[in-house]
Amino acid sequence: MTEIARIAAFRANGANRYGVVTKAGIVDLTPEFGSRFKGLKEVVEAGALEELIAAAAGRAPTYRTEDVTWQIPVANPEKILCVGVNFPDRNAEYKDGQEAPGRPSLFIRFPRSFTGHGENLVRPPESEKLDYEGEIAIVIGKAGRRIAREDAYDHIAALTLCNEGTIRDWVRHAKFNVTQGKNWDRSGAMGPWLVPFREAAQLDDVALTTRVNGEVQQQDRTGRMLYDFRYIVNYVSTFTTLVPGDILVCGTPTGAGARFDPPLWLKPGDVIEVEAEGIGVLRNGVEDEPC
Missing domain, CATH: 3.90.850.10 (Fumarylacetoacetase-like, C-terminal domain)
Structure with missing residues (x-):
């Protein structure tokens, strides 16, 4: 069965982050994309969700899921x-x-x-x-x-x-x-x-x-x-x-x-x-x- 593509917002090491969730953990993409996208709202606005998924492919997780604080995915929607x-x-x-x-x-x-x-x-x-x-x-x-x-x-x-x-x-x-x-x-x-x-x-x-x-x-x-x-x-x-x-x-x-x-x-x-x-x-x- 194909693994569901999942992009999450979370907090780790005192900072807000986002990344792709895999079976092994979370691939933190904030270092790579943070200068372009402050959060997942900006990722959605740019139509870049698939870009994030592609960037995480084959990479080892940065964090275990149990070591992060999950946040609501879109923190600042207009509505x-x-x-x-x-x-x-x-x-x-x-x-x-x-x-x-x-x-x-x-x-x-x-x-x-x-x-x-x-x-x-x-x-x-x-x-x-x-x-x-x-x-x-x-x-x-x-x-x-x-x-x-x-x-x-x-x-x-x-x-x-x-x-x-x-x-x-x-x-x-x-x-x-x-x-x-x-x-x-x-x-x-x-x-x-x-x-x-x-x-x-x-x-x-x-x-x-x-x-x-x-x-x-x-x-x-x-x-x-x-x-x-x-x-x-x-x-x-x-x-x-x-x-x-x-x-x-x-x-x-x-x-x-x-x-x-x-x-x-x-x-x-x-x-x-x-x-x-x-x-x-x-x-x-x-x-x-x-x-």
């Missing part, structure tokens, strides 16, 4: 837009008597609300209702406005994973938004890496699974999404110009913790794994924010 209620049965989970909307629900998250692979999600003292949502995120590689559905995949540079962690009671503080519950510092995670997008099969019908402490809580396939990836790119680009480095987080299957009776809130010591075929596994623990 992170998230899609809500995008899988069958997800609308019914809300138990509000309303039909599924004809268009996707969208909200914005800030980069500071995410942490990297292997790091702990942070539960704030204001609420114990920290929840998980496993999702696939797409990274835009080519700018566009009013992008046609048939052209949407030409604008995607890479894929990554997201645990779109949510403070559930704070999404109900107001009638028309969920911003407060979606943007607590380090309440979610993104990573572990970018996988270059090369063909439609990477998105059209892949398995997406979320496990909490080894137990499957969410599981579905992207082929069942209410609004597919092409539609999301088309719809979002209608009202805002998508630019390289923008991230679209594309929806979670049924089974989030809030929907259980009693609810399955995350607590310190829990381990959450989000896995998607062809991308990998995003793994995080949980800790309480120091008071």
